[in-house]
Amino acid sequence: MAEKPFFVGYLSVPPGLRAFLAVSALCLVALFAFVGWTVATTQADPMPGGFSGRQTLTGVLSVDPYPWVHVTTGSDAIPAGRPVLLSAPGKSGVAPRAAGLDGQVVEISGGGLRRGDLDLVQVRGGARGLSPVEGASAPALRHQDLGRWRLTGEICDGKCYAGAMSPGTGLAHRACANLCLIGGVPPVFVSTKPVDGEAFLLLANADGLAVTEQLLDHVALRVELEGRIERRGNLLVFRAAPETLRVLP
Amino acid sequence: MSVKYVPVQWNTNKWIYDAVVILAAGLFLWLFIAVAPGFLDHERPITPLMNRARAFGMCAFLMLTAILCIGPLARLDPRFLPLLYNRRHFGVLTSLVALAHAGLILDWYYGFTAPRIAKLEGVLIANQSYAQLLGFPFELFGLFALTVLLILAATSHDFWLKFLTPPVWKRLHFLIYAAYAAVVAHIALGALQDQTHPALAALTLVAATLVAGLHGWAAIRERAPARAGQTTDLMPIGPADTIADGRARVIALASGERVAVFRDKDAFSAISNACAHQNGPLGEGRIIDGCVTCPWHGFQYRVTDGCSPAPFTEKVPTYRLELRGKELFLDPRPNPPGTALDPVRLGQM
Secondary structure (H helix, E strand, O other): OOOOOOOOOOOOOOHHHHHHHHHHHHEEEEEHHHHHHHHHHHHOOOOOOOOEEEEEEEEEOOOOOOOOEEEEOOOOOOOOOOEEEEEEOOOOOOOHOOOOOOOOOEEEEEEEEEEOOOOEEEEEEOOEEEEEEOOOOOOOOOEEEEEEEEEEEEEEEEHHHHHHHEEEEEEEEHHHHHHHHHOOEEEEEEEEEOOOOOOOOOEEEEOOOOOOOHHHOOOOOEEEEEEEEEEEEEEEEEEEEEHHOOOOO | OOOOOOOOOHHHHHHHHHHHHHHHHHHHHHHHHHHHHHHHHOOOOOOOOHHHHHHHHHHHHHHHHHHHHHHHHHHHHHHHHHHHOOOOHHHHHHHHHHHHEEEEEEHOOOOOOOOOOHHHHHHHOOOOOOOOOOOOHHHHHOOOOOOHHHHHHHHHHOOHHHOOOOHHHHHHHOHHHHHHHHHHHHHHHHHHHHHHOOHHHHHHHHHHHHHHHHHHHHHHHHHHHHOOOOOOOOEEEEHHHHHOOOEEEEEEOOOOEEEEEEEEEEEEEEEOEEEOOOEHHHHHEEOOOEEEEOOOOOOEOOOOEEEOOOOOOOOOOOEEEEEEEOOOOOOOOOOOOOOOOOEEEOOOO
C-alpha cells in the first residue's frame, strides 16, 4: 500500500497532497463566490420610498397625536391639502419645538420623504425649519369619525417607512424603528387593506394622543388592532386600543 | 514550535493559507457589495451601507461555518489536516469581518438617536421583547457571538495557551460552538424573518446541518470501544508487526485516555495520544527524525521518553509495553510525563 503523505506545517507540502489542497482551495473560493452571489441577488426588494428633495411648505400645525401639518401652500411635490408628518434630523421628533404652535399656521422647511400617500418632512434645525407665520389665520380642519375598525398590518416608524432607511420595515429593522419611536418620530400603522383610500394611518392611543411604549413590543410584526379611525383634514388617525392588539402568525 | 513568543510565526504555508482565505472572503464581499447590486431589479436600491452590513454579516457566518467544518473533516480524512494547521488565522479574520458587520449595523441602526443613546446601550434597550420568539431581540445573539469571537481571537496565541494552560484554553475555545449556535439564532430570528426568497433560509439550514452532521459523523467514527475493567493488568493490543513503521496504533483505555503505540523500525514505544500543545492526536502523526510529530501543528516528542527535543520543554506521559512472542501488551497506568522507557523490540523476549 502506498504511504499516505503527511503534512507538517513548517515543512514543504508533500507532493502527494498538493493537488488535493489546490482543489480544496479552489472549492473554498468557489463556495464563497457562490454563496455571496446567491445571497446578494436574492435580497428582498426594499420597496418604494425615499427622499423627495427640499420642501418649504406652509400649513396648519397639529401637535396631537404627533406633530403634523395640513398643507395650505404647497410645492410641486406636496400640493395644498396634503397632510405632512414632521420629524427632526436623526431619530427624533419635533414635539418640543411644536409645543405652543398647535392650530397655528407655520412654515416648515426640510428634506421631504415620500412613500405612497405618506409624506414626511425632516425639518431643519431652528426657526428656519419650523416657525409660525405671523398674522395668518388658520382654516378649520375637517374632522370626521369613520367609526370603529379592526385592521391588519404593521406598526412602523413614519420616517424609516417613508424611505429614510431602505428597507425601513421588517424585524431586522425593528430596533431602529423602536429607537425612532422612543425619540418621538411619528408611528404609523400600515394597513394591509386601504382604509377610505389610504394605506397608512397615523397611530394614536384610544384618546387620540401619543401612544405609549407598550406598543414597542409589537413594532414590525404583523398584527391585528382595533380602534376608532378619524379623518383630520386629509390625514387618517387610528385611535387604537392597545388591549385589542393581537400578533398574527 | 518555538521557545519564544513572536506575534506570528510566519512560514510559506501560512502565507498561502491566509492568501486563500483572504481571496475567498474578498471575492464574497466584492461580489456582494460591488457587483450584485447592479443585477437587482428592485424598485429602489438597498441602502449601500445596509448592503455592506449584510455582506460582512453573511461572510462572517460562512467563514465560521468553514472553520467549524475543518475539525471534523480532518478527523474523517487526514488529507484535510493542513487546513487545521493555520485555522487560528482564519478565526481571527472571521472575528474582524464580524466586527465590521457589527460596526456597520451599530452606525446605521443605532446611530442618530436623540436624546443621545450610546449605540451599545441602544442594543440593550431598543427591543426588550424577551418573552416572545417573533420579535425577540436577536441582536443580543449577535452581540454574544461577537464577544466570544473577539475573546477567542485575542487568546488565539500560544502565549495564552501556555498562560491559561491547555485544558482551560481548550474549554474556553469550545465557546465557539455556543457562538455558532448564537449566530444561527441571530440569523433565524433576524434577517430570515424579512426574506421573501428561500435562498438565505436554505443556505443557513445547510450550513448548520453540515456543521452538526460532520461533528456527529466524526464522533461516531472515532468512538473506539474502551477496554472496560482493565485498569492495572497488561492489556493485549495485537500483533506488533501489524503496526506500520513510523506509525502508531491508538488504544482507548477504560479511563477514557488514549495511548499511541508507535513503531520505529523494530522498536515499539507507547506515549499519550494527546499532544501537550492543543491535545492533538499524536497517534495520527508520524515519526520524523526519531520524534513523534503531531499532525495538527507539528509539535514533536521523542518516542522513548515523551519529551520534546531541546530547547523545547513539552512533555507527555509514557506507557510501558511488553512483547510476548509477536503480541504487544500495554500497561494502562501512565508514567509521569517525560519518563524514559526502553522500547521493546521485535525478536526480544
